[in-house]
Structures are given as C-alpha cells and as structure tokens.
Amino acid sequence: MSQYPPELNVPLSNQFIIPKNSDIGATLREDKESSCTYLCGNSLGLLSERSKGLVLEELRIWGSHGVVGHFSHPLDRPWTKCCDEVHPLLAELVGANEKEVVCMGTLTNNLHLMMDSFYKPTPERYKVLCEAKAFPSDQYAFTSQAAAHGLDPETTIIQVSPREGEYTLREEDILEILDKEGPTIALVIFSGIQYYTGQWFPMKSITKKAKEQGCVCGWDLAHAVGNVPLELHDWDVDFAVWCTYKYLNSGPGGIAGLFVHENWHKTERPKFAGWWGHELATRFEMPSKFSPIPGAQGFQQSNPCVLAVASLLGSLQVVKEAGMMPALRGRSLQLTTALESFLVKSKYFVPLDRVSNSTDFAKPGFTIITPTKHSARGAQLSLLFLPTGSGVMRKIFDALVKEGVIGDEREPDVIRLAPTPLYNTLKDCEHAAESLERAFSTL
Amino acid sequence: MSQYPPELNVPLSNQFIIPKNSDIGATLREDKESSCTYLCGNSLGLLSERSKGLVLEELRIWGSHGVVGHFSHPLDRPWTKCCDEVHPLLAELVGANEKEVVCMGTLTNNLHLMMDSFYKPTPERYKVLCEAKAFPSDQYAFTSQAAAHGLDPETTIIQVSPREGEYTLREEDILEILDKEGPTIALVIFSGIQYYTGQWFPMKSITKKAKEQGCVCGWDLAHAVGNVPLELHDWDVDFAVWCTYKYLNSGPGGIAGLFVHENWHKTERPKFAGWWGHELATRFEMPSKFSPIPGAQGFQQSNPCVLAVASLLGSLQVVKEAGMMPALRGRSLQLTTALESFLVKSKYFVPLDRVSNSTDFAKPGFTIITPTKHSARGAQLSLLFLPTGSGVMRKIFDALVKEGVIGDEREPDVIRLAPTPLYNTLKDCEHAAESLERAFSTL
C-alpha cells in the first residue's frame, strides 16, 4: 500500500456515524464494536452528525414553537424558506445557477413532473431514447408516459443496448442512433451513472448531439449527484432529476431535487401548479391566480417536509466544508482506483475481455464490468460474479456481510462496491478485497 | 363553567409537547414557562413524544445500520415496509379498507396524481365543480389540469359561491347545480372542511348526487382527516387526498395520504407508474414490466421518507390509544361548543345574521362564520373581524399572541381558532375568549 498517499487512510470528513460490525451481522469479526466496511454510499449514504443535529433542532423547534416556526424561527430558518440554504449548495453541486434548481418531492415523482412538461410527442417526433436496463422506476415512468399520450411503448421507447458480449454502452453507438433517428426522437433521457454497471455516460456529448438533433435532453442523476462533477448549465441540459439519499446522505427516502435550464424559464411554466411554486411575496395572501417563482422553483407544488430538508442540509454543509466536488472527486478517483487495483490482483479475478470472449467459466470468479476509464465512472465498481446465474453472487454477498463488508447486491449477478470519498478510507478498500478473497476460498 | 364536564380540563392525551409562552412571544404573560394556548392544530398539529421518539429511533437505526435497515431492522420496521403500520390506522380514520389508502407524497402532488387518473374530460362532460375560494393550491391544480387538457379554465371550472350576504355554501345550492349541470360535469371536487370558513360540507349527499349524475367525486380532506368522522368507502367516494400535518400532527410538510375506492381497483391502474407501486415480492428483482400492488398503494412512485413516516406513525399511535375518531370527535364537539358559547357572550360579538343584513359596522367587533350545526363543522371556528377590510383582524391577532393565544390568521379578516381534542382543554377555550375580550378593549 506504500504507493498510496497516507491521507487516504483518514476520511475526508469525520462527521459520519459508521455502522458497527455487531449491528450489521458481521459474525466473523472479533472487533464487534469497530466500524464496519461500508461501501454502500451509492445506495444509502450514512448519517452525518450535522444532519442528526439539524433534524433534532427542527424537532425541538416544532415542539417549542408549533406553527410559529413557519415565519419566525429562533435559528433563522423559517420553514416557509427552509430550502433557501439548500438551493445554492445543490446549484453548485450540479453546475447550475440557483434559479435552475429546486429541492422538492421524490425522484420518480420529479421525473414524471419533468416529463409532463418536457415530453411533448408529435406525430413526427415522439420517441424516447434511453439506455436498455434503465432503473426499473424510470422504465415504468417512460412506459406509462408514452401510454398516457396514446403511444405504444414498444415502438416509442428506443433502448440502446451494449454490443453482444459487452456490458456497457459505447458512446459512438449512442451518438449513431441519435444521428440516424434524431428527427423522430422527442426526448433523450439517460441516467448520468448507470445504477447496475456504474458507467458514467458521456453526458456532455450526448446532450450536445441530442440538442443538435432538436431533441429535449434530460438526465436521471440519482447516482451522479455528489459523485462526479456536473456542469448541467454549461452542457445545455434541459432538465435533470435526482434523489439525495445516496452520495448526498439525506437519509432513507430523503427529499429530492430537480434542474430546469434557464433557457426554459420564460416559456415553460409549471404545467401542474401548486401553491408552493407561487411567489413567496404573495403566497399567503391566498390569491386565486397562480404567479410562479421564475425558474425551477416554480415547479414546487407542496410545502416540503422540514425534517427531510434539515437532514439534507446537514449533509450538504458537510460536503461544502469538505470542499465540494473538486475535493470529493479527487479523493474518489484515488479510492476507486485503489479498490480496483486490489481487486484485479485477486486470484479469482477474470479480466472483462476474457469473460466477453468466452461463455465457459466453470469455476467461481468475478470480473469488473464498470469502465476503467476515469471519465466513464464514478465511485462505484460493479463486480459481476461467475459463472453467471449460478448463485455465486449471493453466497459471496452473504460471506462479505459476515466479514463486515456492506456492498449491495443487484440480482442476478452483481455486487456494487462504492468507496465514498467523504467517509471511506483506503483501509476499507483493502479490507473489502481481502474479504472477497476469503469469501471465494470458502465457497 | 360548571355546565361543562370536569374532564374537559384534562387533555385527551398528555403525549404532546406544547409551546411555552416565552417561546411564542406572549409578552403580556407573566407565566413565561407555562404552556401557551395553542388553538392552531388546524394549521400545524403539535409534536407528540411518540413522534419524537420514533424519529429518533429511525435516526439511530440509520446511523447504526445504514442500508441494512431497508430489509433488516432491529425494531422490525424494515424501511421497505415502513408504511405497513400506518395504512391500517389511516384506513380506520377515513373509513376505508386498507387497500384503499396509501401514505405517500404531498397533498397538492397527490391531488394532481388523482386528477391525472380521474379527470377525463370529454367534449360533453368536461367541467370541474368546486367551491368558490377553494384553497389556492387546489385552485391552481384545477386550473392547470383544465389547461393541460386544452380547456379554458373560465368555462371549465364551475365554482359554487355562497349566496349574497352569506359566507358558507348551502347544501341545496350545491345539489341544484349538480342536478342542472350534472351531465356536463366530469369531476366534483370539494374540500371536506373549508379551510377559511370551517364549513364541513355534506360529503355524503354531495357524493351521492355527484355519482347519480355520472360524475367522478373526489375530496380534499386536509382539514377533515383526524377532525371529523369519515366513511369514504361507504359514501362511495371515488378518491380523496389529504395532508397529515394538521389534525394528524405529523410535522411541517409531513408525508400525505390518498384514497382510491375499491370500485376502481380493477380498472384504474396507476397512470404514472413508479417502482414503489410495484408489488413488493418482485420489486427488487428489478423487472422491466410494472406489476402494481392492487389498489391505492399501486399509485406509489418513490420510496417514502422514513423520518416523515416515523413522525406520522407516532402521532397515529397516539390517536389510536386515545380511541380514534369516536373519542376525538366526542371531545371535539364539546370543546368547540364551549369555545363558541364563551365567544358569543362577548360584548364585541355580532350575530352572523346581523352582519349579513347590514354593511354598517363602524365599531370593531367580530362574528363567527362557521356554521353552528354540529354536522356542518369540525373543531375550527372562523372569526370574521369587523369592520371588514379595516385591519382589526391583524391588530387582534397580534394582541392574542401577546396573550399567549396562537390561532391563525387568514387575510383579509379571519382568525381561525381550533380547539384540538387531543391536547386542548376547556381552559384553553376560556382563556382564548378572555384574551379576545382584552384585545378588543385595548384597540
């Protein structure tokens, strides 16, 4: 490990509460009270002391002030404006100006809200271009939106698949489809980072090509926000949606976010309005005519959950203190590279090109399907277990838990491991690789 | 006060944390550390010890277990099923079977979701019948839904207004419009209890007439749920939406709920699908085909906010222990009747019929615009301050705060006072009336 800088053994922020071996079922570990090896920030980020503190504060103020907290709040965060401190931080994280972002709702709900406004099929231009095997909720959203317009999802939704024997998409294949079918495509919508493979799509070039072809371009940033640097405004992205419970550590089911590019603020008024999107200055005069806040914040429908906002704000403050994306991404690259280098040394590791060129893997092993290029991945590595469909993944996953390693499994054959720059260390990466080795040896 | 049973001076549940005079700006009170007179549960319910405890528990488990809490939860509330204990309690509160209700989203968002599915205008039947001066968010929703169908809101949305000189709607007027215009009306949607006047609409008879006329009938139960007894299933209501931060004490922006009648479960599949509406048994196998949970729960789009659900569950457990709606409503009737009887004794009180028959009120005073009939109101009384438009309301409101009385103001002339059966007492009602008297005397 001498090749790695010693700082990699100190977390970027010590603000986080890390589950202990005893709590997560690490039966093979003797150090029951030590922190487990939590490599699952891609699924549910950990609780920061700051988030906990802010949630407790809001509970206390709800108790001490009741309804008064909406307008007069002893800590100067009146609930009518409880997202005011969140918005600039979200804007910075996604590369947007403050009017382009809003903290609201939940991811799938926001995706529908954006599609309601931005997916406007015509007889000539009606298709939705997306990745094959998008996260199921997104697939259900695309399918049901197409059906709501009376379109047949089969012919409306075009899915780009990996080539035979490959696991991730090639930029040239996506661009080629856009070149060929562009004029019939109404909406291009990919995830920033693919949840299963960990591939970071070339967002800038896809967006550029989509716009050249006259398509609207949206992104599901569930696995990208807080993980990789984003420049939504400069890339000319039309809209984006995300959740905050992964790399942004807002807690299970935390409040989500969305982005609407400035280009649209004049023309694209919120299609399905609610009072929380009405300008604050007159909102409580209860006017019957809707006058939206200009920009993304006009899309708000309801007053947001204060506990959820507080939890998110706490974590964003930690992210800010840690140095935002430059610091996070810098450390993330180092950690993920280190994890990869430990894994490829395993005697059970099979290089991806060998897996692609053969179907004959009788012996248990694994490969990594996440791209190796830094520009094509974030924190996560997706390990594919061999032989596929044999149940090796499940056995290894259970063995890893006993070793105190929390990754996350995706049926049928993948375990995702994501060293998170805020709270993971080089030691976590090393321990995960060693545990994997032991897990295989007991199969 | 001898006419009132002594139990009215003991709250129905001592589970609640009541703001203190010192915290809410009650500068005229010497007993700074005593509980204030909180008559604002119609706007934001108070924090129960139980809600606080459950939120703290979930924070603790997020910290100790991270992502593991989704499936394996030390207190047996795995987050994938975190609404399982909420649903039967909500069902009982609204008079539904468990499959007809779901805890999800936010009120205005749920209203849109329901209108997406249930508002299906045709050239013959396209109108929306609602009350004049519906809560603004609902007005924005109706208007934007009409516009989304290419309809002119002016001719599409029919608002029933009070008669000249009256403040609340007459049942016969609503039924008459339904009789006359029924065949052109697609959707009848009222609030269960009107937020401004406190009128409880005759839900059963409006629903019955709407259904006879072939309309769909939906309800906004923001001010009705947890306040008055509801029988949504038996009344044959098609759908209903509500928030839980008022009489259900879930905290600012708490998670909301909705109802879809069993009649629709076979035919009305969720129009805008998300993975959380997919059957739990196969949800995490990430199938590409959406297979919804039968009933209202199939409408879920995203995983719900665990902190918000915990907070709601805590309060619902208190409501359950207190005896659900029979106990709450029984006490509520007593408290509101008592408050009314104290208020009408005021020398500043003007009977409503005198206000209606004259526009000439030079002297400051007030009337009560909420119906007196028990079957036409819930906990809330709406006080209208005279002369209207003169700013008396604002002065009285500020004076009440100084006396430690928290009601809530609605511009231009109304203060709403709602004794909440769970935590208010007869003394609160008496103190509010006395404070009002003093407030007037210092004008």
Ligand SMILES: Cc1ncc(COP(=O)(O)O)c(C=O)c1O
């Ligand atoms: C009757 C009614 N409808 C709708 C709303 C809007 O609520 P939300 O912000 O939860 O969507 C409210 C809020 O107080 C309300 O009282």
Ligand SMILES: Cc1ncc(COP(=O)(O)O)c(C=O)c1O
């Ligand atoms: C890529 C992606 N999209 C959508 C979702 C759905 O999220 P939600 O339940 O917050 O709507 C997820 C959840 O993990 C996700 O990873």
